Amino acid sequence: MSKLTIPIGPQHPALKEPECFIITVDGERICEANMRLGYNHRGIEKRCEEITYIQSAYLIERVCGICSHSHSTAFIQAVEEIAGLEVPKRGLYIRTLFGELERIHSHLLWLGVAGHEIGFDTLLMYSWRDREIVMDILAMVSGNRVNYGMNSIGGVKRDISPEQADAILKAMDDLEERTKYYIELGLQETTLIKRLSGAGSISYEDATRLGAVGPTARASKVDQDVRRDDPYAAYAELEFNVITDDHNDVYGRTLVRLGELMESYKLVRQLIKNMPDGPIRKKGPRKIPAGEAISRYEAPRGEDVHYVKANGTDKAFRVKVRAPTLANLSAVSKMLEGDYLADVPIVIAAIDPCFSCTDRMAVRNIRGGATEMHNPGSLRNFSIDWYRRRGIDFTDLNKKLMKRLERV
C-alpha cells in the first residue's frame, strides 16, 4: 500500500490553536509526523523591548491564557534577580500559592480536554464543573479569572485576608474529594484505560534525548521538577513529592497529572498554614541596572525558561521566552510514529499544548522542504546576504553604524 501524506491543520487541528501537522500514513499507521510552527507569531519579545518593565509584566502575562502566572513569575523573577531585589517572604508565599492554584485549574482543564478528545464528554462536563471552584477562588483573590495581574516587581499586588484563606482551604477539601474520585475513575474505568494505554508511547531514553519537560517527561519516569531541583519562590520550604510514572503513554500522563493535583492541594494547605506575616511587596525600581538573568519556572505544562537582559534603562534590552510546549514538540513527533491516525488528537492533547505561546522563532522554509532555524544574529546575516545578492550592499552603512555605536 502506498504511503499517504495528510496535512492536519493549521486551522483547528483537534485543538483550538493554529498548528500544522503533516502526517504520513501507511494504512492506519503513522510512519512520520512533521509539524510547522509560526502561525500565531505575535512579536511579544520585540514589544517587550519597547515598553517599560512594568508594562512588560502584563504583556508577558498574556503569552499564555492558562499559565499566565507562570510566565509573569518567570519574567519578574529574572528582573528581580538583575535588580538584586529581595522579595518579602509573604510576597513569595502568595506568589507560590497562585502558582499552585493555577496548576490545579490547568490540570483539571486538561483532564476535561483529554476526556473530550477520546469521546468521554461526561468527564469533560464534571471536571470543568469542578474547575469552577478554583476559578472562583482565583477571581476572588486576584480580581480576575485569568490573567491575574498579581505579580509586580518586588512582590505581589494583593494580600490574602483570613476569610479568603478559609475559603481556599474549604475549596481544597472539596477539590481533593473530587480528585480522589477521578483517580479512582482513572484506575477502574476500563474504557479509559484501554483507550489511553499504549497511545503516544515514548521511552525514558527518548524522552530525555528529545528534552521533554513537565508531566510528559515525568510519565516516562524522568524524575525532574524545577520546583525541587532548582527551588524558586517559597518551594524550598515546602514538602511535596514529584510524581512520576512508568506507563510512558497518555495513560501515564493522566495519572501523573492527577497525582500532581493531590500534591498541589497539599502544597496549598502548607502555604496557607505557614504563611508568614509582614509586607507583601517591596517597592521595585523603575530602572533596572545592566545585567542578565535566566529564570526557570515549573509551569503546569513543564519547565518555562525566561531570559532577560537589562541595560540600565527602564526598558529591557532583550527578553526571550521558552514556553514548555516548545520543549515537548520534538517528543510529539516521536510519540506519533507507529501510532494509529485516530490517536493523533489525544496524543497531541496529552502534552497539554499551548502553540500560540510557543510561536516565537524565525523559521524559513527552503525550497526542497528543509527547514532552517535562525537566531537574531544569523537572521541579520541572512538579510544582508539576501540584499547583496540583489545588488544592494549595506557594508558601508554597517561600518558607519558600528562606528557611531562605538562612539556612544
Added chain:
Amino acid sequence: MQRPGKMISEVLKHVGKTPATTNYPFEKAEMPEHFRGKLQFLPHRCKGCMLCTKDCPSEAIKIKKVGDKKFEAEIDLDRCIYCGQCVESCFIQALVMTTDFELAALNREDLKMTINEKNSPKPPAEEE
C-alpha cells in the same frame, strides 16, 4: 477492580439535581468584591501627575488638563486590558475599578469614555 461504566452512578446521582450552570442573562451574575472591572475616574482627586498614562500597558487612558487644577480622563474601554496598573500607580486614589463587567457595545465609539467634573457624580464630602 476494572469495569466499564464507572461514571454511570455519578451521572444518575445528578439527575434530580439543579444544573451547575447559572441562568446568566436573566439572573444577574455577582462579581467578587475586588473584581477588576470598568474603570472609574474621580476628577476632583486628580492632581495630573500622568503616572497612569505612563504606566498603562495598552495606552488606554489619557489625562487632559481642562482648567486650573481640573483634569478630565479619556478612557478607551476597548483598549483597556483591565490589569489595574493605573489604579496601582495612582497614589491619590483618583482611579478605582468597579465590579461592572457587562461592557459589550455594538459601536466602538460607545466604549470611549470622557470623564470630567461635569459628568461624574458629585464627590461626597471629602475627609481632608
